[in-house]
Amino acid sequence: MPTFTFLEASRWQDYELLDSGDGLKLERFGKYTFARPESQAMWSRALPQSEWNNAHGVFVPSGEESGGHWDLKKRVDEQWEMTYPLPTQSNLRFNVMTTPGRHLGVFPEVASHWDFMADSIQKAGTKPNVLNLFGYTGLASLAAAAAGASVTHVDASKKSVSWARENQELSGLSDKPIRWIVEDALKYVQREAKRGVKYDGVILDPPKFGRGPKGEIWEVYKSLPSLLDDIRQCLSDNPLFVIVTVYAVRASAIHVAQAVDEMMKKYKGTLDSGELVTREKSANRLLSQAVYARWSSQ
Ligand SMILES: C[S@@+](CC[C@H](N)C(=O)[O-])C[C@H]1O[C@@H](n2cnc3c(N)ncnc32)[C@H](O)[C@@H]1O
CATH class of the missing domain: 2.60.40.1180 (Golgi alpha-mannosidase II)
Structure with a gap:
């Protein structure tokens, strides 16, 4: 367990x-x-x-x-800047804005994973290949690149990818090796598997429902098992981490952990899973935002 x-x-x-x-x-x-x-x-x-x-x-x-x-209710700039202090001493700088889907361009609770990735990459001391699927505005990609990884960022939305590239510039990481790909996550990984491309670290934050650029349907409960299977085929012999976060309300951390456990069974490492929570300032209560499973070789 x-x-x-x-x-x-x-x-x-x-x-x-x-x-x-x-x-x-x-x-x-x-x-x-x-x-x-x-x-x-x-x-x-x-x-x-x-x-x-x-x-x-x-x-x-x-x-x-x-x-x-x-x-x-008051004047709000069309977009404004925020900063996140990575443990690697570099700061992520990025733009946020109010979007029609109620989000603002950052899911603050996933920052625990950025810290973890940055730490693992620095400790590894190599230049790992990291794949970020459903990458949104690129913050996980930037955290990995700032720590020294070569990153492949995949998202179905052109708009999100240009936002992510702006964030790369804003963070002063333009010279870092990040490949920006507008593609369906599942299709992309299947193609990478066929090409024999290998990754040392994978992070994915799939939505409950989504669509690829050509209308490909993503449904987390139906699509995640085959995506994990395809990702497994793209893992190097000594992977550093696999991090899966699921926001779908009904998903239990145990179920996500069991899926990742099965995927990683031939590798030696540890698995932790649980909930991404935010502590409230007013009354110190915790708000759970998502469940996750995180496999690590370290
Ligand atoms: C960051 S994820 C999920 C965010 C959040 N965890 C949630 O559940 O709302 C959302 C991203 O997935 C992307 N996306 C949705 N379906 C996709 C697909 N089939 N392939 C690649 N990216 C996809 C969207 O464009 C969006 O940027």
Whole structure:
């Protein structure tokens, strides 16, 4: 059985979970604060309503899975900058903005994985090949590249990939070896397996549902097993890490861990799994955001 952990990304200065409750969360992203739906916050808010009223924007859901719109209460720049201090002494600098899907271009809780990757890569002392699937705005790719990896970043969305490239420049990492690929994750890995390309580290943060650039359908429960199988074929003889994060509400960490355990059974290493959590400033409660499984050779 893998160890079970609550991982907290505690190095943030530009991000805070200010309060949560009544199905909502109040967060600070750099200079602005926002209220967003958080269906699992089944307790009462700790901060007074006046603090919530001070938010720069509120996301108003439309009832569909992630649809809705932002109700901006105060002036908010179209995009603004945030920083994350990596343990490798370099800072990630990146742009965020309010997007129609309620997200802002960063999932702050996955920063624990950036720290872990940066650490493993530095300790390895080699130049590992790292694959980042469903890479979004590129922050995991940049963390790996800053630590000395050669990175292949794959995402179905052209827009996300250009955002990621802007973040690369902003972070001063333009000279680092990152291949930016707009492609369906599953198709790409299948092709890499056929070509015999090998990776030493893989990180993936698949959404519950998604579409490749040609409309390829991604459904986490149906598609993850074959993706993990294909990734396994692309692993080098001595892989450093495999990190899988799943935000789908019904997924249990145990199930993700068992899938990764099966995938990595021929390798010697350790597996930990659990939940990515954020500690609230107001009442110190933990908000669980996703489940993960993390295999490591170190
Ligand atoms: C960062 S992931 C998931 C984010 C978050 N964990 C969640 O569940 O909402 C979202 C990214 O996956 C990408 N994506 C969705 N379907 C994809 C597919 N079939 N192949 C590659 N990337 C895909 C999207 O473009 C997006 O940038």
